[in-house]
Amino acid sequence: MATQSFISSFTPHHTFHHHHRRRRHQLLKSPTKLRAQVSLTTPPSLTSQTNPNKTGVIVVGAGLAGLAASIRLHSANIPFLLLEASDAVGGRVRTDIVDGFTLDRGFQIFVTGYPEAKKLLDYEALDLKKFYAGAKVYYGGRFHTVADPLRHLADAIQSLTNPIGTVVDKSLIALTRVRVLTQSDDQIFSAEETTTLDLLKRIGFSDSIVDRFFRPFFGGIFFDTDLETSSRLFDFIFKCLALGDNTIPANGISAIPEQLAAKLPANSIVLNSPVASIEKSESSTYVVKLKNGDVLRSEYGVIVAVEEPEAVKLLAGESNDFSNETKQLIPRSTVCLYFSAERSKVPVSDPALFINGSGHGIVNNMFFATNVAPSYGPPGKALLSVSLIGLYEDESDEDLRSKVIEEISSWFGPEMAGSWTYLKTYRIKFAQPNKRPPTDLEKNPKVGVGLYVCGDYRTNATFDGALVSGREAAEALLKDRSSVRAT
Structure with missing residues (x-):
């Protein structure tokens, strides 16, 4: 032109x-x-x-x-x-470079199933790196896998009997997938609404899967572990997750x-x-x-x-x-802490999201960013991202750092977590608008x-x-x- x-x-x-x-x-x-x-x-x-x-x-x-x-x-x-x-x-949607590490400003995942994004963005040029389709849930002193059966069938079968919900719960997840995939976005956005928590109860999910999976997983997406967010938004996100992958661009969310x-x-x-x-x-x-x-x-x-x-x-x-x-309404807030480590000091190689299903502690979710996108760290170095829900205004960065390391030490062992080096804390007051009904x-x-x-x-x-x-x-x-x- x-x-x-x-x-x-x-x-x-x-x-x-x-x-x-x-x-x-x-x-x-x-x-x-x-x-x-x-x-x-x-x-x-x-x-x-x-x-x-x-x-x-x-x-x-x-x-x-x-x-x-x-x-x-x-x-x-x-x-x-x-x-x-x-x-x-x-x-x-910003990224900083600190000591050679790629730090997104807060926990941000790009879902390839977003319909408008498909029209505007060149996914190949973004060099999107995929997360594991599911999550590792910390409960009862160890991690349990919740997997997407269409992408990880063997893992999903093995997880049927784990304590993160019942077999009925896992069948209800499949039925929920079918329900949202048969609705247009306009139907979802104009549907009768309630809170996400009330919707999950109405569907018939047990308290165990709500508390151990849905609260930390969707709470991390909405920055709302009370699950007061609109059921319309839950259905839209659930649909996009079914249609696409959780990813981060190789060069950062920016x-x-x-x-x-x-x-x-x-x-x-x-x-x-x-x-x-x-x-x-x-x-x-x-x-x-x-x-x-x-x-x-x-x-x-x-x-x-x-x-x-x-x-x-x-x-x-x-x-x-x-x-x-x-x-x-009061916006949703989050705190994100970053740590570096030697890659030999990372306990897992999975590109998975780790979520806290224990109901205790301040950590909601975490992931090893360099397991998903190795470009997020210098050669031989690993990057760890930890997210909290809320702003924690009354606690200093140092206090939060100390509490996070203590908590994660119970997940991966004190020797492992104690070797990680603190990089930076982001406090995001306006992480997301509050979408509580109506x-x-x-x-x-x-x-x-x-x-x-x-x-x-x-x-x-x-x-x-x-x-x-x-x-x-x-x-x-x-x-x-x-x-x-x-x-």
Whole structure:
């Protein structure tokens, strides 16, 4: 597609460039001019020097939703700027490199069964590394296997008599798989809902499998071991797990947003540009004010793609519809601790998720990341990720580190666990939006004329939900623009 550029005269910021990245991207330092790519179909006013700070659409937030919205706008030849407050794309989907180790910011697994992700992402290029299809459950002083019978039949047969649920429970898992696979996503998202815990009881699962498997396994996905999360979300995740694999990209979870960003025009993403306010102008278009004082104007509208609490702040007074429909529940939080070890000091080689079914302790789940993706650590080194549910604000990083090592010592032995070296702790306050019923997982992204919102809190609180929400926000804007042009 042929493009031409307009030059923005507001104070320069870092822009995202696709060909030189930190690991896979790098920020351009203080360009003298900020350039954004615009299609040849752009109205003349956008390329006019009399309107240097004006573009078609301003997208606020370069997480998965903002990136998906921008990709849809770009496919329709709509000029846009994607503003991001931090120093890289991804939002919560970020990765750091510490001492040669690849540390995702919190426990994050990518499920290949996500329907929207299949349309947007090149799985082969991500070099996805698979987890074992099931889990190792710590209960009664040792580990027990819960396996997917379609992928690990022998393991599943051997696990029929283990104490992680009854034989009836395991047959009910198979029936639940059939039930969700015979429903469309729309049917799942509009179905009568209850909590996940109530759904499991209604299906007939025993307390033993609920407490020893479902609480730590789905509690780790939802960051909610009480299983208060909507049954709709449980069914959707269960379906995606049945259709795909649990994976991590070889180069870290941030490879996902970076691949999306690479689909966008060079310099269309502006980093280190926090937004102070979004206001409607006298001409009924929207003005975006940055915290450094710069002012940007949109011709077609603004798409707000930030976390719910920040969206509420930005839109205070600008959208009564959004304020009225938003019910802010306490978000789900997590703490993730990383440890390194010599690979000879790792007790297992399985690419498995280990979950705590004992009902005691603070560790919910853990895995040896280098067993799944050896690239997560330097040669000869292993990386261990441990996740807790909640924020543990009253405990220091050192206290948590000590408690985790003590607890895991009972799993793998004190000599083994005592040899591991602490690397880093992440406290993720907004790990996931709270999806306790009642929910609306298909909210209208339009909250006003020329104003749209998206994010996983608007949909099903998954990677896929964020991508769907971003696309739908862009499509709502495109629909409104078409209606205006027709008029």
